[in-house]
Amino acid sequence: MLTGHRTWMFDNKPKIISTGTTGGPFEAKGMLADDFDFLHSDLWIEEDSYEKAHKVLLEEACERAIEKAELTKENIQFFFAGDLINQITPTSFAAETLGAPYFGLFGACSTSMEGLALAAYIVNTKGANHILTGASSHNTAVQKQFRYPNEYGDQKPPTSQWTVTGAGVGVVSDKGDGPAVTSATIGRIVNMGMTDANNMGGAMAPAAVDTIETHLKERNVDPSYYDLIVTGDLGHIGRKVSLDLFTKHGISIPEDMYQDCGLMIYREGQPVLAGASGTACSAVVTYGHLINRIKAGELNRILVVATGSLHSPLSVQQNETIPCIAHAVSIENAKAGE
Amino acid sequence: MLTGHRTWMFDNKPKIISTGTTGGPFEAKGMLADDFDFLHSDLWIEEDSYEKAHKVLLEEACERAIEKAELTKENIQFFFAGDLINQITPTSFAAETLGAPYFGLFGACSTSMEGLALAAYIVNTKGANHILTGASSHNTAVQKQFRYPNEYGDQKPPTSQWTVTGAGVGVVSDKGDGPAVTSATIGRIVNMGMTDANNMGGAMAPAAVDTIETHLKERNVDPSYYDLIVTGDLGHIGRKVSLDLFTKHGISIPEDMYQDCGLMIYREGQPVLAGASGTACSAVVTYGHLINRIKAGELNRILVVATGSLHSPLSVQQNETIPCIAHAVSIENAKAGE
Incomplete structure (x- = not known):
């Protein structure tokens, strides 16, 4: 495998054999609604905290990806994931549900590709057959923690951005079809x-x-x-x-x-x-x-x-x-x- | 490379060619004082916040490890590290000082071996020549965030544990001497x-x-x-x-x-x-x-x-x-x- 100082080339072409994506009501009104596997009409997702709803988004995305790959949880050799919440608890609780060996990542909004880079590296070098990787966030949980609860109605400056509610994951495999x-x-x-x-x-x-x-x-x-x-x-x-x-x-x-x-x-x-x-x-x-x-x-x-x-x-x-x-x-x- | 479902064998035997360890005043009174590279007599380490002191502990451990390996910062291909502080900011600020490509990890107190496993895996499969990996914590910064500031003098139950102030890192390399x-x-x-x-x-x-x-x-x-x-x-x-x-x-x-x-x-x-x-x-x-x-x-x-x-x-x-x-x-x- 060729490496530049910061670049890995994956000559064995690990494939993304399936994906899972979930979102909330705001994403359902967005441009890419048709590209999600599940969209929830309510931010609480029938949970009693936004953090639990956050966890459910990730769990559902993982389940869907595994199902689409025609695999079971037991086939997932490693899980690389993270989120923005303090001590990435939504991801760790979802990792518990998944049951796979777990690498917790913190890269804020860079986590998706931090995880995919590591997953592809490891599959490319035959360290695993199937790795699940991804990232998630929940608008209301993140606002509450980083800024103010949305319920406070604070005014945001025009430079500020809107945190996506959702989860996106992929199964990276050494065999199978996919990009x-x-x-x-x-x-x-x-x-x-x-x-x-x-x-x-x-x-x-x-x-x-x-x-x-x-x-x-x-x-x-x-x-x-x-x-x-x-x-x-x-x-x-x-x-x-x-x-x-x-x-x-x-x-x-x-x-x-x-x-x-x-x-x-x-x-x-x-x-x-x-x-x-x-x-x-x-x-x-x-x-x-x-x-x-x-x-x-x-x-x-x-x-x-x-x-x-x-x-x-x-x-x-x-x-x-x-x-x-x-x-x-x-x-x-x-x-x-x- | 052999892999069990959860186990990687590193047949090329990546070496820990050098290490760096720092600690605080409480560690200086401990059993292993002689095994540290630096021990600080003050928890603030001449900084104006415990989080900055935390960052300095990690920076010093990294510097020492690189120096002992007779390398420069530019030789470090990747840095795998994390800590307990929300959004692992002490580690990310130390990664800025280091300048190396950086994978932020969150594994709480398991981070040290999460990082070493990944570093050894990547060096073993020729994805890098030198990787720096490690973990750090700071008693007062962690107490303030997870429990109460020590200055409050809260009583702790006998089951509770004392957060170590320090940082420990190693340089994992494909060549050179070491375990x-x-x-x-x-x-x-x-x-x-x-x-x-x-x-x-x-x-x-x-x-x-x-x-x-x-x-x-x-x-x-x-x-x-x-x-x-x-x-x-x-x-x-x-x-x-x-x-x-x-x-x-x-x-x-x-x-x-x-x-x-x-x-x-x-x-x-x-x-x-x-x-x-x-x-x-x-x-x-x-x-x-x-x-x-x-x-x-x-x-x-x-x-x-x-x-x-x-x-x-x-x-x-x-x-x-x-x-x-x-x-x-x-x-x-x-x-x-x-």
Whole structure:
């Protein structure tokens, strides 16, 4: 297996043989509603706390993915996942339900691709036959913890983003059919000294550009190698910042093949200000919409760059700047390269 | 590479070529003071918050390990680490200082071996030459977040444990000298329905036994293969529970070759109640004391079983039971098997 300093190439082409995606009522009104396996009409999902509802979203996505792969829980050799809640309890409780050996991850909104990179690496090197990986978030649980409970009705600045309620997971396997995971470039912390936790897109954009630039260089491909390069949750502001940085760094990426999951999931008119965010954002868009488009032959090669803002409410209160990260994973139509 | 369902064998014998360990004033009075690289006389470490002091402990351990390996930061291909603080900010800020591509982990007190298992796996399969991995905690920062600030003087029950202040890291490399990482068994969630966050040792013991039993079976060795099997932070109560469970499951492990990091680090008379705990506990004991004993030829083969209690203050307030996990990694004198 070739490795650049930060890039792994997966020559054995581990496949995403199935996916599971769940969402809430707000996602049901969004642009990508048809790409979800389940959509709940109520944020509580018949549970008595938002954190339990959060856990159920992930459990359902896992169940659905395993079922679609025609596997059982016992076939899942490892589970790589995480979320935004303190001590990632929704993920750990879902891991209990799943019963599989479990690696808890914390990468904030970069978790989806942190998990997929590790899962693909391990399957590629024959350390497992089937790995389940993914990420989840719940708008109300996250708002309560990071900002204010939504019930308080606090006003949000136009730079703020809307946390996705949902879960997206995939089964990565050494055999079977599905899009192949072909490479991964691991992010390092980029911190431009920003302190505004209501402008995470702006804070994360330089990390996304750093990882994309590194990926293109270490994989030795032009941006045009991909049909789509998609960031996790930069939103309007972060996307603009990243386009400016590409120009500055002499990287030519046509605007229409550079998109952001945070700008794809909701409809114009939904009150999401600068766009969507949350650990689930890139997870549900990738494991739902994007994989569906690859399977439909509409996309052949994509690079998913999940971006994470690694602050905490406490670090913001203590006036720390925001450390950001982005992990990139390429997913390709298994037949494309043959 | 052989794999049992949960066990990886590392046939290329990745080596721990150097380690770095730091601690605070309480650790300086403990049994293993001589095994630390740095010991601070003050919990604040000249910082203005306990979280920043926490970050400095990890930064210093990383610096020391890199220096002892005669490497530079630029040689570190990946950094796998985590801690107990919400959104693991001390680790992410230290990752910024380090500058290496970074995988954030959350495994509570099991993080040390979660990271070592992944680092050894990746080096073993030639995905990197040098990986830095480890874990850290800070007594006062953790108490403030999980329980009460120490300054409140709350009374603790005799089952409670003392969070270690410190950081322990290792450089895992494909070349060079040092103890070899020979196998890893990944934990799954074990939840016996306990709800008392002041008795984590008791809650975690069944997870430790599950992982040890699986390890011995999948690696097909007797407990006597090891000179020492050491759990992360079960303390007096958890150790007793696990010994009872071994008897019940028909596993014969002599008491003197079964120890617990949480009972090794402090002296009798230090007011730690049931023992030590914290993400740093197994990390500093392993990367300090145990690796030193292997290098000195006093131990040839050890199995480190880091135990984690994956609750949060919120999950406890919501009356959830405590999901626990344990990851086991074997470390062997590189010459022992030759």
